[in-house]
Amino acid sequence: xxxxxxxxxILVFIFLYLPMIVLAVASFNSGTDIALxxxxxxxxxxxxxxxxxxxxxLGNSFLIAVLSSLIATVLGxxxxxxLHNARGRLRSAVMTLxxxxxxxxxxxxxxxxxxxxxxxxxxxxxxxxxGFWTLLIAHITFNLPYVILSVLPKLAQMDPDLEDAAMDLxxxxxxxxxxxxxxxxxxxxxxxxxxxxxxxxxxxxxxxFVTGSSFITLPVEIYNYTKKxxxxxxxxxxxxxxxxILVLMVVMNLLQGxxxxxxxxxRGART
Amino acid sequence: xxxxxxxxxxxxxxxxxxxxxxxxxxxxxxxDAATGRFTLENLSDLGVYLxxxxxxxxxxxxxxxxxxxxxxxxxxxxAQAPVKRQRFLSMLVMLPMCMSFLLRTLAWVAMLEDxxxxxxxxxxxxLEPLPLIRTNGAVILGMVYNYLPYMITPLYTVxxxxxxxxxxxxxDLGCDSTQVFTKVILPLSVPGIVSGITMxxxxxxxxxxxxQKLGSTGTTMIGDVIESQFKTAYNPNLGxxxxxxxxxxxxxxxxxxxxxxxxxxxxxxxx
Numbered sequence: 207x208x209x210x211x212x213x214x215x216i217l218v219f220i221f222l223y224l225p226m227i228v229l230a231v232a233s234f235n236s237g238t239d240i241a242l243x244x245x246x247x248x249x250x251x252x253x254x255x256x257x258x259x260x261x262x263x264l265g266n267s268f269l270i271a272v273l274s275s276l277i278a279t280v281l282g283x284x285x286x287x288x289l290h291n292a293r294g295r296l297r298s299a300v301m302t303l304x305x306x307x308x309x310x311x312x313x314x315x316x317x318x319x320x321x322x323x324x325x326x327x328x329x330x331x332x333x334x335x336x337g338f339w340t341l342l343i344a345h346i347t348f349n350l351p352y353v354i355l356s357v358l359p360k361l362a363q364m365d366p367d368l369e370d371a372a373m374d375l376x377x378x379x380x381x382x383x384x385x386x387x388x389x390x391x392x393x394x395x396x397x398x399x400x401x402x403x404x405x406x407x408x409x410x411x412x413x414x415f416v417t418g419s420s421f422i423t424l425p426v427e428i429y430n431y432t433k434k435x436x437x438x439x440x441x442x443x444x445x446x447x448x449x450x451i452l453v454l455m456v457v458m459n460l461l462q463g464x465x466x467x468x469x470x471x472x473r474g475a476r477t
Numbered sequence: 478x479x480x481x482x483x484x485x486x487x488x489x490x491x492x493x494x495x496x497x498x499x500x501x502x503x504x505x506x507x508x509d510a511a512t513g514r515f516t517l518e519n520l521s522d523l524g525v526y527l528x529x530x531x532x533x534x535x536x537x538x539x540x541x542x543x544x545x546x547x548x549x550x551x552x553x554x555x556a557q558a559p560v561k562r563q564r565f566l567s568m569l570v571m572l573p574m575c576m577s578f579l580l581r582t583l584a585w586v587a588m589l590e591d592x593x594x595x596x597x598x599x600x601x602x603x604l605e606p607l608p609l610i611r612t613n614g615a616v617i618l619g620m621v622y623n624y625l626p627y628m629i630t631p632l633y634t635v636x637x638x639x640x641x642x643x644x645x646x647x648x649d650l651g652c653d654s655t656q657v658f659t660k661v662i663l664p665l666s667v668p669g670i671v672s673g674i675t676m677x678x679x680x681x682x683x684x685x686x687x688x689q690k691l692g693s694t695g696t697t698m699i700g701d702v703i704e705s706q707f708k709t710a711y712n713p714n715l716g717x718x719x720x721x722x723x724x725x726x727x728x729x730x731x732x733x734x735x736x737x738x739x740x741x742x743x744x745x746x747x748x
Contacts, residue, residue, distance in 0.1 A: 229581075
């Protein structure tokens with residue numbers, strides 16, 4: 207039985223990575239048909255680095271991802287600290303508000319923001335309000351819950367006496383926050399930021415509804431591509447991004463592992 | 478006490494960009510596109526879309542069921558592994574979610590096409606090409622593939638927390654391995670099953686693109702109809718009405734699912 211589930215698990219992992227393999231192989235294909243491997247070439251990669259329009263779209267995606275996840279991390283960490291100290295009805299009301307974008311399907315989030323922006327556009331008499339700012343607002347909105355939900359557990363694990371101890375030793379509340387609390391919850395803040403960043407970088411559904419032709423990100427452009435045959439340099443870009451995210455996740459994994467080990471040791475020392 | 482003030486910017490942001498947009502959806506759903514007056518017509522026009530609603534629910538439920546059948550043994554195997562490997566494997570489960578959902582779906586198109594990768598293997602073996610793409614099965618495959626990580630992650634989170642002493646106690650009291658599973662592990666993993674099904678069902682029922690690429694005109698889903706109302710048919714009022722009904726449907730489903738687990742712990746995706 208155990209051996210069966212183990213083999214089954216390996217097969218499922220192969221299933222999960224099959225499309226990645228197909229796309230990575232296609233990035234080395236000298237033919238343009240993804241389903242037909244003609245011969246090995248690296249020219250897709252050099253084509254990619256010479257395509258300034260495609261790289262500009264990637265730059266747009268990164269710009270939105272960095273800005274939205276930074277803003278969401280600051281706002282979300284503040285909110286998590288406030289929420290940690292809130293009790294009762296206030297707490298449950300704010301938690302409900304946090305859960306709305308988590309439970310609502312992406313398409314509803316996208317459509318509802320698009321309608322809001324259209325409404326504002328009509329009121330302010332702006333013709334094409336959709337673009338950079340609307341996209342940034344939408345990304346901050348869907349990133350916020352991820353930050354809060356990864357910082358809150360760290361706050362709950364924190365020793366509540368630490369803040370009092372810092373203030374007894376003469377810290378102002380702000381100093382206590384920056385010198386003691388923030389230090390303790392940092393792993394949660396970082397993982398919230400990373401999650402927000404990757405979600406934002408890859409988001410298609412929400413971006414598709416809230417951006418216009420003035421500011422386009424890579425996933426939105428890929429959707430426009432799919433109506434015509436897709437150029438293999440996009441597969442090369444995918445392969446490179448896959449490797450980058452793989453490295454990022456392995457590093458995060460090692461950091462989390464170190465954090466867990468340290469906590470284990472601390473607990474061992476205390477008892 | 479003062480730290481509650483930290484909640485203010487967040488709550489203001491969420492009210493403006495989450496709650497008010499939902500109000501705008503309701504407003505659009507009940508107004509006439511041409512005159513801007515109150516009307517129930519958008520909602521009464523939805524009868525035509527009933528078969529599409531039913532198909533979306535049906536295909537999503539099947540996908541969620543298949544995800545559960547595949548995901549359960551995988552989550553169990555991961556939860557049994559040594560701690561360091563557990564972290565690595567759960568990262569591997571999460572990684573595909575960070576990669577372009579559009580391109581991964583296109584990779585499945587390349588595999589399933591009439592002249593695609595699978596069929597070229599089949600014809601090379603001297604067999605007739607299989608009708609793989611443009612079927613309900615292909616759409617279900619696409620949804621299972623895309624949303625399987627959302628099933629494995631909450632299942633794994635719950636299973637990881639099961640106290641191993643309970644399993645030992647059951648064994649001491651004379652349970653064989655089947656009984657340990659049905660009497661201890663399965664009941665304790667119900668919260669994970671519930672949140673896994675919810676987390677697969679919600680994005681699956683609202684998906685667009687998967688059915689456009691892997692299905693045919695006979696497999697159109699409700700997300701595709703909403704998208705076309707906003708992007709090609711330019712009837713945002715009808716689109717808003719469709720979104721509203723879908724939102725209510727999802728809230729009813731979540732409410733129904735939550736009755737199966739009194740545990741309010743959520744299987745939130747965290748890497």
